[in-house]
Amino acid sequence: MIVNSSLDEVKKRESALKIIKEIINNEGRDSLYDVTGLSGGFIASDEELNLLETYVGPAIFEDELQIVGKEHLGGEKVLAVNRTSSGILASILALVKKGEHVSHFLAEFPAHPSIPRSCEIVGASYDEFVEIDKFTIPENSSLVVITGSTMDHKVIDEDLFKEVIDMAHEKDVPVLVDDASGARLRTAVFKQNKATELGADLVVTSTDKLMPGPRGGLMAGREDLINEVKIKANQFGLEAQPPLILAMVNAIKNYTEDNLVKAISRKEEFFNLLSKKYEMFEKTPTGVNVSELSLKKQLKKLDIKTELSDKDCCFLWAMILLKDYGIITIPAVGMPGASVSIRFDLSTQDVIDMNLNQLYEKIDSSFEKLLILSQDIEKSKELIFY
Incomplete structure (x- = not known):
């Protein structure tokens, strides 16, 4: 090997x-012929580039990201992070404690490694499922994760999507959707609803996947949970910097x-x-x-x-x-x-x-x-x- x-x-x-x-x-x-579907891009004018300072950039572009981000993902509040994996880590750091459990439902094994790795960091147990009949949410669960579209673009059925969300909410467990490419693949190709419209509490997507944006992560969802995740993102340097925020704004504006x-x-x-x-x-x-x-x-x-x-x-x-x-x-x-x-x-x-x-x-x-x-x-x- x-x-x-x-x-x-x-x-x-x-x-x-x-x-x-x-x-x-x-x-x-x-x-070069990039056929990954992750080629992304960085759309910016000269005038915008001149504003990419540590504090000036966020002051100018974060408000605009709230507007276009909520249009793209729904939810009450938006958060820009360095990568989708950063958003997943920040969410688990914020919502999951040592000894608690995370249940994950997806269309096909394996899960993106950032999810079990993040659980390992906080000392949480973790299970993943591809069959709804076997899906369980133990009593010590503090988070349920759903992958909307796998790394190989296998998409979860919308009825199963909603069923898992309902199961979690019956136990008062919040739901995080890893919709890295799914936020566009599910909605544009499979005509599914946005994760937040299906009842998800948090969703994170990759702004370079199937859209002309940078390698970054965009989160949306309940304001109270986004605030908790934002604290952890800032504490550990997982938040997106001004150039990413600018490029995310323009990527969403240019996405078709x-x-x-x-x-x-x-x-x-x-x-x-x-x-x-x-x-x-x-x-x-x-x-x-x-x-x-x-x-x-x-x-x-x-x-x-x-x-x-x-x-x-x-x-x-x-x-x-x-x-x-x-x-x-x-x-x-x-x-x-x-x-x-x-x-x-x-x-x-x-x-x-x-x-x-x-x-x-x-x-x-x-x-x-x-x-x-x-x-x-x-x-x-x-x-x-x-």
Whole structure:
């Protein structure tokens, strides 16, 4: 196994960023194709940039964030944090004590690692469930978490969403919704209601996921709970700084559902194109995906034997896609614990108008290289830790 620790994942990510820098320096930004669905952006005018001082920035932009943030997420009050994971940590620090319990319901395992890790920090017990019949809220529970859309874009059914919220409220337990991408995916593609409209007490979303914003987290919900979370965020430096707040405001103002809707119409064509040769691709709401298990099955069908682990195969393919074809996927650039599924999101700006045959050829060629390189452990390691 090449990547077998969080440190290895950090080193792998550093390698990917090094490759990205080389491509930009040698070939320019147009030679990169970010298909993560997390590409985000930073929209700001020169006049706004001149206001990004420690205290001037929040004075100018926080009030505006309250307005646009509540339009986007609902709720009584909004809080900007450094990342979605920061909001999750701050919420658990504020609402959960040692010896208490957190129950988590999601559409598919695993949960985002920030949730169980935050519970571990405060000394709380933790369970996660994907079946409503098995979902429980023990008497010592102080928080219920719902994931609206998983890391691989599996979306929870709205009826189950509401049922879990009702179960929690029957026991007077507040509900935090991890709606990192779901705040847009659920509402734009699946026509679901906002988490706060379904009764959630808190919701947090990632402002770079499926929208043109920065890598940051935006929270909304009950004012009393947001205030408690804000205290912890400020105590531990988890709050968003002025540049993030500005970029969040402009991201929400510039967000439209158009790219998501267009991606839905193109994914069927792309999936059919890929499926003529491969069985490993699965549809996502806005593109296609290859899971760790699906890749393993495809390699087995082709009678490809390798000493690489299943996860290493995902990482290796992602690095081939990046270095040789300029295609950025999550396994290459993701943080430790991120999904190793290789997702091609067609809603991203880099490929929204790209010829699908051209994208297919890049993916097909990269997979052929994976078949060859996976036979050489040392060369595979050299690329992953470039």
